[in-house]
Amino acid sequence: MARAAERRLIAPDTEPEGRPEELRLLEALLFASAEPLDEKTLAHRLPAGVDVADALKRLQVEYATRGVNLVRVAGKWTFRTASDLAWLMTHEAVQPRKLSRAGIETLAVIAYHQPVTRMEIEEVRGVMMSRGTIDVLLETGWIRPRGRRKAPGRPITYGTTETFLSHFGLESLNDLPGLDELKGSGLLDARLPAGFTVPVPSDDPALRDDEDPLEPGDLDFGLAPPPERVEKG
Amino acid sequence: MARAAERRLIAPDTEPEGRPEELRLLEALLFASAEPLDEKTLAHRLPAGVDVADALKRLQVEYATRGVNLVRVAGKWTFRTASDLAWLMTHEAVQPRKLSRAGIETLAVIAYHQPVTRMEIEEVRGVMMSRGTIDVLLETGWIRPRGRRKAPGRPITYGTTETFLSHFGLESLNDLPGLDELKGSGLLDARLPAGFTVPVPSDDPALRDDEDPLEPGDLDFGLAPPPERVEKG
Amino acid sequence: MSDNVLPFADITGIDRATDEPALMVDVEGFEGPLDLLLMLARQQKVDLAKISILALADQFLAFIEAARKLRLELAADYLVMAAWLAYLKSRLLLPDLNAPEGQSAEDLATALAYRLKRLEAFREVAGKLLALPQLSREIFHRGNPEAIAEIKHPLWTATLYDLLSAYALQRQKKALGNVRVPQRTVWSLAEARAALEKLIGAAVDWTCLDEYLIAYVVEPAHAATVMASSFAATLEMVREGVLDMHQHTAFAPIYVRKHTDSVAAKSKGAPAPGAKND
Numbered sequence: 001m002a003r004a005a006e007r008r009l010i011a012p013d014t015e016p017e018g019r020p021e022e023l024r025l026l027e028a029l030l031f032a033s034a035e036p037l038d039e040k041t042l043a044h045r046l047p048a049g050v051d052v053a054d055a056l057k058r059l060q061v062e063y064a065t066r067g068v069n070l071v072r073v074a075g076k077w078t079f080r081t082a083s084d085l086a087w088l089m090t091h092e093a094v095q096p097r098k099l100s101r102a103g104i105e106t107l108a109v110i111a112y113h114q115p116v117t118r119m120e121i122e123e124v125r126g127v128m129m130s131r132g133t134i135d136v137l138l139e140t141g142w143i144r145p146r147g148r149r150k151a152p153g154r155p156i157t158y159g160t161t162e163t164f165l166s167h168f169g170l171e172s173l174n175d176l177p178g179l180d181e182l183k184g185s186g187l188l189d190a191r192l193p194a195g196f197t198v199p200v201p202s203d204d205p206a207l208r209d210d211e212d213p214l215e216p217g218d219l220d221f222g223l224a225p226p227p228e229r230v231e232k233g
Numbered sequence: 234m235a236r237a238a239e240r241r242l243i244a245p246d247t248e249p250e251g252r253p254e255e256l257r258l259l260e261a262l263l264f265a266s267a268e269p270l271d272e273k274t275l276a277h278r279l280p281a282g283v284d285v286a287d288a289l290k291r292l293q294v295e296y297a298t299r300g301v302n303l304v305r306v307a308g309k310w311t312f313r314t315a316s317d318l319a320w321l322m323t324h325e326a327v328q329p330r331k332l333s334r335a336g337i338e339t340l341a342v343i344a345y346h347q348p349v350t351r352m353e354i355e356e357v358r359g360v361m362m363s364r365g366t367i368d369v370l371l372e373t374g375w376i377r378p379r380g381r382r383k384a385p386g387r388p389i390t391y392g393t394t395e396t397f398l399s400h401f402g403l404e405s406l407n408d409l410p411g412l413d414e415l416k417g418s419g420l421l422d423a424r425l426p427a428g429f430t431v432p433v434p435s436d437d438p439a440l441r442d443d444e445d446p447l448e449p450g451d452l453d454f455g456l457a458p459p460p461e462r463v464e465k466g
Numbered sequence: 467m468s469d470n471v472l473p474f475a476d477i478t479g480i481d482r483a484t485d486e487p488a489l490m491v492d493v494e495g496f497e498g499p500l501d502l503l504l505m506l507a508r509q510q511k512v513d514l515a516k517i518s519i520l521a522l523a524d525q526f527l528a529f530i531e532a533a534r535k536l537r538l539e540l541a542a543d544y545l546v547m548a549a550w551l552a553y554l555k556s557r558l559l560l561p562d563l564n565a566p567e568g569q570s571a572e573d574l575a576t577a578l579a580y581r582l583k584r585l586e587a588f589r590e591v592a593g594k595l596l597a598l599p600q601l602s603r604e605i606f607h608r609g610n611p612e613a614i615a616e617i618k619h620p621l622w623t624a625t626l627y628d629l630l631s632a633y634a635l636q637r638q639k640k641a642l643g644n645v646r647v648p649q650r651t652v653w654s655l656a657e658a659r660a661a662l663e664k665l666i667g668a669a670v671d672w673t674c675l676d677e678y679l680i681a682y683v684v685e686p687a688h689a690a691t692v693m694a695s696s697f698a699a700t701l702e703m704v705r706e707g708v709l710d711m712h713q714h715t716a717f718a719p720i721y722v723r724k725h726t727d728s729v730a731a732k733s734k735g736a737p738a739p740g741a742k743n744d
Contacts (some may be wrong), residue, residue: 019298025321027300028314031264032325032606045324065252067260081612085261088278090615099624101632107624108633126640140622168626177630187634196641267611311607319604327602334497341592357584359500361543401598402605410594411587420584 022050023059036076099140102133110143111164111176112201115157115211117149134158142167147211157211160203173201255283256292263292269309269399307398308405316402330373335366343376344397344406345415347434348390348444350382367391375400380444390444392436406434499547502526504582514583519575520558523551554578 025046030037043052056077060070063079071080081089099107109124110116122129137143142164148154160173170176179198182188207213258279263270276285289310293303301312314322332340339362342354355362370376375397381387393406403409415421416433440446496502506525507517530548557571599605700722703709712721 024298024300024315025318028318028321028606029300031301031312032314032322032609034609036610045321065257067257067262068264078610079264079608081261081265082257085258088258088261089265089612091278093618094621095618096623097620099622099628104624104628105632105636108629109636111629112633124640125636136622139620142622167624168629170626182630182634185630187631189638192638192641196637198637264608265612265614267607313601314606316599316605319599322604322606325602325606325609326604329600329603332596337592337596338497338588341588341595344595345588345591357581357588358498359503359543359547359581359585360498400601401595402601403598409591410598411591415587415591418583418587420580420587 020055022046022055023062025050026052026055026059030070030077030079033078036073036078038076042077099136100133102130103136106133107137107142107160107164110137110158111160111173112199114159114201114203115146115149115208116159117151117155117157119155121158145214146205147207147213148215150210150212154212156214165203173203176201253288255279255285255288256295258283259285259288259292263303263310263312266311269306269311271309275310304402305404306402307395309395309399311399313402330369332369332373333366335360335362336369339366340370340375343370343391344393344409345412345434346421347392347406347436348379348382348441349392350384350388350390352388354391378447379438380440380446381448383443383445387445389447394436398436406436409434499526499544500581500585502529502544503547503578504585507582514579514586517579517582519578520555522578523555523558526551527555 026042029042029045039052039056042056043050046052056070063070067082067085068079069082071078073080105125106121106129109121113120113124116124118129118134134143138145140163142161143158144161145156146159147157149157164170165172177185177187178200179188179196182198183190183192259275262275262278272285272289275289276283279285289303293305296303296312300315300318302315304311304313319326335358338358339354342357343349346353346357351362351367367376371378373396375394376391377394378389379392380390382390397403398405406412412434421433435441496505503522503526506529507514507522509525510517510521527548530544554571554574558575601607697720700709700711700720704711704725707725710723710725712723713719
């Protein structure tokens, strides 16, 4: 004990060979253990005669400036990443995600029918829209609320963005195939009833006659009320 | 980097404050992960301009005499308890699955002879092999089917995995014990007499000229490797 | 072939081709004929390179003969090896000048010696491999790894084809769906009930049910469903004693009112609970 203390006074790190074996043992035990260990357990595992408390303190000092520190949690000892390196312990990853079928269908309707309200989308699709669908599309950055329809309830109108064009490799919305092209490519059945039309879409940012500008609060949809919920008003 | 090298020359351990930050970062990352990390991953997580290979070598030297060593397995870096401390770690030790003699020998033939087919293994061992032997080895995650030999019957070729290297603490197949003697004696050559080229085992995921890729159904046998255990090949 | 004597062979590790008959002879723990040959060769106590293949063949054949005398069934590969060794022996002993082209008897003997050497070499490295410090047996990784928090940034993907086919499919489905059953607006019992409760709460006197309902019938098309649901809800409420109801004759308007004890006491016998009587 006295010897160890003395050694510490001289130079803790200059003589790695002179480093007491118990520090190696503690290091290994604490490193491999699945949970923090208390001094009693450590003492039990170490050769008799080792002053565990003293050795732990020395080890703690040794590791104090390192990227990993020896810390005491609820009376037990464990190695932990230095707290100033928390930033290093996060990993930001881009995760490709495929849009759901409802998402892609809604997006398609918005693209062709814009500016379009939620109710109009539902009418074209023939199904009610789940709350999250518009949220996800807003998150993609491919659609944006562009105004409010001058109609009862003043519903929000949606349109596509420039990001939309660049993601789908379109120079402009005019590049979206029309009725004849859709038929020609086989995407649309040739036996469609007369009077079936595909709108000529436009993402002209200028509001239409039946649109009002958005109000200040309309764009605050961070975590806040999803726009389509507002729409019900 | 020149500065860091210089610093190293002076005194690696006397100035803990002067210890380059990258060593702290590496320490933290490698300590935190139970899995070995490759240099590319580490470089990606560290500030630009850090010479990762050099820093790793310094860290390895620093930890060489400690209870926890920085080792390289399967070309990746990880901290592991010093091998001389096995006596201390009995509490952590898990009883590994006991391989049968057939299993051990088959593993050795696969390791030293890979890529190798079942028939070739049987040839070396002079005995027919039960399906169970391969299954047990697949279950350990140490071997994987890697392709099909371009030969009549298109037999599956087997090789070892990264898990194998990691489990036995090998940096690469070149570190297999006794490999040089085996090579030198010409016993790795299936043909007689020892050929001009000395065949060496290879776990390079790239298929050899005489290997075809596995087909989808090939991995569907019984106990066989869960897909995530099969390394990309 | 030798499973019952291998101390560490578990069931799945037993080396036996599945089409072989179950075990026949205790070949004393040998892993096949080559293993047996190797042991016999070892007994010659010479370098495997200098082994007398002839002597080895004799030993092996003697072993097989002994087993046969004991009427022990031998695994097929032992018998195949025995046959091969007998052939090799005859060729070694009686060099046939008219032997077929190809390998000489010496070549075959060398090949066998090579195989024995190779088997022995693999045995050796297998031992060395298993003697290496193994993870979680002698050396250990971090027992309590710290998770690296993954912050995922979704990158949405979809192709133009997805988009166009989704659009075309939807429009087409609607346009071609000539037998489209329009979605019916159906009042749930709970809805009707909630509406009624709200209204009845205000009316203590007898009121015509139709009057209540008409307020909810936005479109004439919905009248039937609203009527049905509300009537069912009314019956339910009467059963619970919340409501009283009353109808003079069949098809006459149905009157309801809030049920109170005082009212019930006064107008005893007027509308029987839960029935369209009177």
